[in-house]
Amino acid sequence: MNVIRLSALLLSLHGCLRADAGRDWAGYLGGEDRSNFSTLAEITTENVHRLNVAWTYRSGEFKPDMRKQIQCNPLVIDGVLYGTTALQKLVAVDAATGRERWRFDPHTEGRSKMGDVRHRGLACWTNGRDRRLILAHDRYLYALNLETGKLVRAFGDQGMIDFKDGLATDEMVLNSGTPGVVFGNLYILPTRTSESHGSAAPGHIRAFDLETGRLVWTFHTIPQPGEYGYETWPPDAWKSFGGANCWAGMTLDKERGLVFVPTGSAAYDFWGGNRRGENLFSNSLICLDARTGKRVWHYQIVRHDIWDRDLPAPPNLVTVRRDGRDIPAVTQTTKSGHVFVFNRETGEPLFPIDERPAPASDIPGEFTWPTQPLPRLPAPFSRQTLAYDDLTTLTPEAHRAVVDRFARLRQHAPTGTPNYGGPVATAGGLVFIASTPDEMIRAFDRKTGRILWQSKLPAAGYATPATYVAGDRQHLVVACGGGKLGTKSDDVYVAFALPQ
Known part of the structure; x- marks a missing residue:
């Protein structure tokens, strides 16, 4: 019998948390x-x-x-x-x-070649003498004093580094809006690149x-000569291709010193005729040694992607019994709605994965990989086929049929709108999520x-x-x-709390 449950490894940042870290x-x-x-x-x-608005900030x-x-997704510390x-x-x-205490302006408004940067969060680190906020914004990494918001001048070039340094050309497009992970004295950085061939x-x-x-x-x-996976690309592809x-965002197993990195497609996303091969390490879950950056194992979830099937979320650490x-x-x-489950240490799939034949492209010059991997378990959480007979007009009978299908699920919450954001679950038995265009936040x-x-x-x-807890009350806050x-x-920003 297999049982999947959340791991108890609720890992802390290096020295940034207090003994009552749960607050x-x-x-x-x-x-x-x-x-x-x-x-x-x-x-x-x-x-x-009974939740009410506790405060708002503009x-x-x-x-x-x-x-x-x-x-x-903001940080709350002390x-x-x-x-x-x-x-x-x-x-x-x-x-x-x-009430605002301080603000820092990175002066990047209008400077990014990819338009507005969608900034998703921060990190915190301490060396035992001072505590630092780590802000990866646009193409720059900043270190700021946690208490004052001032740049830490001993870091990089007067408090910042340009992580495009070392690339072949300054015209290559990348930035970073999703925070990386902190492991010891290292900050392991993810990046967002252009999706166009030639500029990506x-x-x-990289770890700093x-x-x-x-x-x-x-x-x-994108492997270089002598590195694992180099042969899955045309020769010298690393000189001209981008993406992957x-x-x-990535996930850290602090106890084992492993960082799990989900990657996206190579550029260009929707054409692969000029990059024949499986194209490692695009569309892969990569396990790296957090200390050295050496590959421990990997699994490519989409072979030679031409559909923009990036891995869209940080991996989850679980325990399988x-x-x-x-x-x-x-x-x-x-x-696609599939869930792949691997042994954290070895990369062994814990449920069978079938390598299934995939249709070839009929576009002249295009190249597709002949097979794609699909897991047998867990069952996908989105439909995988659509036939003509599945199409229907919106009638009371059709609506009842849809409701009946939802009722067979263990949990469902038909809000009627798509989600564009993540949830927070609590030990109070709740899941909070906003993320819908109807401008609501809900507790399930x-x-x-059930919506409560x-x-x-x-x-x-x-x-x-x-x-978090502030003023002896648990709060819930969301950026709007x-x-x-x-x-x-x-x-x-809007924060909610129970009445005092």
Whole structure:
């Protein structure tokens, strides 16, 4: 019998957390394990309906005609919230009152070659003498004093480094909006690249020394001569091809010193005739030694991608119980709705994966890989086929048929709108999520999927919420930037709490 459960490895950042770490939200998505989980339980299924707005914060810079977004999952450390605004400023805000303490302007507005950077979060690190915020923004990595917001001048070039340094040409396009992971004194950085052939930078994974800013190691996601996977590309592809990058974020197993990196497609996304081969390490889950950057194992989930099937989310660390034995595992979700499950240490699939024949392209000059891997278990959470007989007009009978299918699921919550953001689960038995264009935030019963509470936001919350304790109350906060899926933009953080 196989049972998958969340791992108890709720790993802390290096020295940034206190003994009562559960009171803070001190890592992106809750920590380096990207669990989206909090041990807080003051807000429960019994009292969540009493949540009210505790405070709101606006930067004061936003204008109604601006088309901006906020996708930031903020940090909360020692009663202070750290997040970014719609105009890409980093602000420190009292987490109990919403009062601003300081702000930092990276001066990158309008400078990125990829348009507005969608900044998603921060990291925190300490060397035992001072605590630093790590901001990867556009093509720059900044180190700031946690208490003052001032640049740490001993880091890199007066507090910052340009992580395009070392690329073949300055014209290559990349930035970083999703935070990396902190392991000891290392910051392991993901990047976002262009999706066009010729301008896309390679999606190398790099680790920087957080004391000095020095580059410590590099893993080439487009292999160079003598490296594993070089033969899966045309000769010297590393000189001209880009992409195969990690934009979704990575996950750290601190105990084992392993970092799990999900990558996207090579550029150009929708044409592969000029890059024949499997194209390692695009569309792969890569396990790296966090200390050295050496490959431990990998699994390519899409062979020679020409459909933009990037791996879209950080992996999850889980434990699989099999025949009475616990196996440390890592799971990777995909755009197709499949879930791949691997032994964390060896990369062995824990459920059978079939290499199935795939149709060839009929586009002249195009190249497709003859097979694609599909896992037998777990079952995909989205439909995998669409036939003519599946099409229907919107009638009461058709609606009843859809509702009947939903009723067969263990959990479902038909909000009627797509999601563009992540959830937070708590020990209070709740799952909180905004992310919908109807500008609502909702609380679901974690066991039944029933909506227990919802509240209208100033704008759509296309970001993952955070939960923390400040002023002796558990709070829930979400960035409300809107600006996507046809919704209005704004520049506001909203925090909720139970009445005092």
